[in-house]
Amino acid sequence: MKRYCLALDLKDDPGMIAEYEGYHRQIRPEIRKSIEDAGITVMDIYRTGNRLFMIMEVDDSFSFEEKEAMDAADPKVQEWENLMWKYQQPLPWAKPGEKWVLMDQIFGL
Template identity: 65%
Template sequence: MKRYCLALDLKDDPRLIKEYEHWHKKENSWQEVNDSILKAGIVNMEIYRTGNRLVMIMETDDSFDPIVKAQMDASNPKVQEWEALMWKFQQPLPWANDGEKWVEMKRIF
């Protein structure tokens, strides 16, 4: 089992933040996206928010490979539709690479 911790910012707009949280309630999430997460070897995923900063914690099994997950996502129209919808609410961290959304955090303790 491996744990990943990633960060991303939301646009600093209370209305957009409320809508983002709406889409992440269990009853509003998309089953196809949830299935793609499990299929990639992610056994648990949690997202936390403070202000407009998000932190995602993922626990993965030994089969998880971030590169393979990105390839799977790129070829899945429903995941691409979800990502396009989420980009309405999200913005890259100032130090993110071009095209990078979620940035892996460095464990320091």
């Protein structure tokens, strides 16, 4: 099992942040299925201020490229991603078009 950690910012608006959290308390079943079908076994998102931190644990079948292709071909996932982008903004150092930025582990115990 592999673990990946990613970061993303939300727009710094308390009302919008509350709406975003509301969507994630009742995730759509088709979105949950797309996550699980990609080989993601654990996905946790934490927030401090407007910064989000995601932890993903994945099985051996997972690849970012395959997940991206699956998402691009799924209209429900595209609808979800477009809706979420209303609340999200890229990190200042993100590449053009990049949402969640993969983090580098700098310590482990």
